[in-house]
Amino acid sequence: MRHIVTVQAVVTAAEFDREPTFAELDAIEHEMPVIRAEVELLDAQIIALDRTPNEVDARRIRRARRKVLAARLAAANLTTMHIPGVSA
Structure with a gap:
C-alpha cells in the first residue's frame, strides 16, 4: 500500500527573504x-x-565632487574611530 503525504514547504526563510539586521541598518545609516x-x-x-x-554647470560638478570626497573622508574617519560590533 502506498501512503500519500503532502510535500511541506521549507520552514526557514530564504536568504533574500529576510529583514536587514541592526548592523546592516547601521552600516546603511x-x-x-x-x-x-x-x-x-x-x-x-x-x-x-x-x-x-x-561655467555654472562646471562649478556645480566641481562642488559636488568635493562634497563626495569630503563625505568619503568623513565616513572613513568615523570607521577608523568606531567599528560597530568591535569593542576597544
Missing part, C-alpha cells in the same frame, strides 16, 4: 552622507549632459 553626495554629483552630471556645459 553610516553611508547615507556619501550616498546623498554621490546622488547630487550624478544629478549635476545629468544636467550637464542635456546641453553644452557652461
